[in-house]
Amino acid sequence: YRGKTVLLEFFATWCPHCNAEAPHLRELAKSLAGKHVAFLSVNADGETGPSVFAFHRYYGLTFPALVDPGSPAGSFSHEGAAGAVSTRYRVQDFPTFYVIDPAGRIAWRGDGEQPDALLRSELLKASRA
DSSP states (O other), rough: OOOOOOEEEEEOOTTTHHHHHHHHHHHHHHTTTTTSSSEEEEEEEOOOOHHHHHHHHHTTTTTTTEEEEOOOOOOOOOOOOOHHHHHHTOOOSEEEEEEEEEOOEEEEEEEESHHHHHHHHHHHHHHHH
């Protein structure tokens, strides 16, 4: 992702806010395609690959989703434990967003659901930095 602005989302499949945010992220990613912006999701709840894949498939999310293993593992119906990456990024709420600028620096962070216009603005601002 070097040279691109990245929207890094930490989520959990059981999180109602993450479920509400997913269709908006799908449309935002589509609208910013080709603008040197990348989207990346990290499951911050120790869920399994199949669970995360099912979530992304259900919402038609085309950007990559990674699993941050924790113990106990979460699922669609219950919370799990944060993994090492989620802990380093100090994820306390779901979803948690980071905008990473093309130089790899954190340009912005937001906890909870975020307005589409704000995410777009922060991504484009970081792209110009």
